[in-house]
Amino acid sequence: MVRAWYTDASWLNVLNPLGHLYEQLGRWRRSRIEKHQWHAPVPVIVVGNINVGGTGKSPLVIWLVEQLKSLGFSPGVVSRGYGGVAAEYPLEVTESVDAKHCGDEPLMIAKRSLVPVAVDPDRIAAVGHLLDQHDCDVVISDDGLQHYRLFRDVEIAVVDGQRGLGNGRCLPAGPLRESAERLEEVDFIVSNGEPGDGLPYDSVLMNLEPLSFVNIDTGERVDVDQSRFEHAHAVAGIANPTRFFEALRKLGIQIEEHPFADHHQFESGDLRFEGALPVIMTEKDAVKCGHLDIDLSALWYLEVTARLPDSFLESVVDKIGIHPPLTMASNDD
Structure with missing residues (x-):
């Protein structure tokens, strides 16, 4: 629809x-x-x-x-x-x-x-x-x-x-x-x-400007200009996931897309992927994932800030x- x-x-x-x-x-x-x-x-x-x-x-x-x-x-x-x-x-x-x-x-x-x-x-x-x-x-x-x-x-x-x-x-x-x-x-x-x-x-x-990647488990912050991510799973439970996926590609990251419905309540199985690639998600999704029974050290979210005149x-x-x-x-x- x-x-x-x-x-x-x-x-x-x-x-x-x-x-x-x-x-x-x-x-x-x-x-x-x-x-x-x-x-x-x-x-x-x-x-x-x-x-x-x-x-x-x-x-x-x-x-x-x-x-x-x-x-x-x-x-x-x-x-x-x-x-x-x-x-x-x-x-x-x-x-x-x-x-x-x-x-x-x-x-x-x-x-x-x-x-x-x-x-x-x-x-x-x-x-x-x-x-x-x-x-x-x-x-x-x-x-x-x-x-x-x-x-x-x-x-x-x-x-x-x-x-x-x-x-x-x-x-x-x-x-x-x-x-x-x-x-x-x-x-x-x-x-x-x-x-x-x-x-x-x-x-x-x-405009939404990417600032840093933040680890959900440790809180470690990595500036987007110093990103070590080359290939990652991209997770987005927002109204327009395409916007998030495009933002990651503009940062030079090859991604595997995993779109979910807006406001999706994540379960551990949603974030278990084959291989050892890191998982990058939106900040809105990240606040729902800290309690999941998975390796949280592999989960990161992209922190953005709004820019207006x-x-x-x-x-x-x-x-x-x-x-x-x-x-x-x-x-x-």
């Missing part, structure tokens, strides 16, 4: 009436919910998308957290916790929490950003938890563009530059949760990679409407 969405297969035309119905029901739902929005006492930045599946939201969330921290803000992150089921909510995500309970992306964000992260299908409850338990002055919602009960001060929609909006239709006729016109309403559109013809709107370019950060800070704490402190001096 996904392949059909992004190649505009003609047989999808029979689903157009259902796609139109889905779009109209979404508009009705939004208009009803927005009448009862909850306004948090601190600015809320929503990083989401209109496509089904991943587009690169989490790297952007991590980048925003790092940049806001550098300006003196105390950000926190909320998420639905997709792929995880907790005994009770809200659940605060720490390094010791199992991804089965919180989801892989929130755990990755918590490990990388070292800021408070809370998951709850009810984003309002998650925000409330952060504000009760931590001194957060800005909240970033990882996903949640369609969670309209939570008022947002800034909306950022992320689009996969390679795949764009597919055939531009709503579910089930296409990959969209809302019509493409929804992008005209958000504050910023960020393209993960150079946008193609499938994105008919102006966007901010985000400085002007984009300045625009986001202007939009949230509060002065950066470090700027205020320097002015006081």
